Amino acid sequence: MIANLTRRNVLQGAGVAALGAVFAVVATGCATVTPAGEAVDGGTDLLALAKKQGYLRVGIANEPPYTQVNSDGTVTGCEPDVLKAVCKRLGIDDVQGIITPYESMIPGLQANRWDAVAAGLFMKQSRCAEVLYSEPVIVSTESFGVPSGNPKNILTVADVLADASLRIAVLPGGFEEGILNTAKVPASQQVKVNDGRSGIEALAADRADAFFLPTLSLRAIAETDTSFEVTEQVPDAPRTGSGAAFRTTDTAFHKAYNVELEAFKKTPEFKKILDLWGFDAAAVEGVTADELCQTEG
């Protein structure tokens, strides 16, 4: 069974142990459930706990190629695949994914609903202040999904600012919403949608003139849906990048993870995973979390 955690029940989850059982997880192997609210702090504990129980709980979305939940419930996608490989190097056999909206990923991590986030949760100042990011695994770009022919010629954030009648679909708490807010695009021009699918539906229903999402996510949807087109990279949107995110108390785990990640990034397996999901391994070379954490928002 796959759990969909809305922001409301993530924040409620912290106290309501009884709810723990409903947060059944997508297991790539075993299917035990960690009791809700179990205290895990101080890095060493998390590593010891995860090794003992044989898995790490990870907050994910379901937005290929960043994350993907297969029909048999297994978790994959670029970020979980790299996380799984690095966990194996740390002696942790498995990961268990919990699907949740982007706006809930950090609150759920802090509420001990999961132990890591590996979902393409892009680094930026506000997020880097709340979690410990590993070094980047991927860098990527943003685009607009628009009706065929791009009738309103929406190509840049400046285009959105220049025409107050334009309505832009974004995910609540998502990086793109952050870009519009930083650019002072009023909320009246923002249409909140739950996920990739509902963003494209908003376009088709003429509830939005464009859907702001990562380029590769829009292209993945366009593989099976020809009702819209994907613009080139939005030139006035910041470069994005992400890695795994951990609680600020899990310092030892974060350190151990980065050591194994840096070693793994030098192996052909790392490039194979990124190639499989359409990411450019060379583009992330030399890019640091410190650098990406400078991104405004």
Ligand code: 6CS
């Ligand atoms: O980091 C974020 O908030 C964004 N990341 C992805 C992979 N998709 C959309 C989301 O807004």
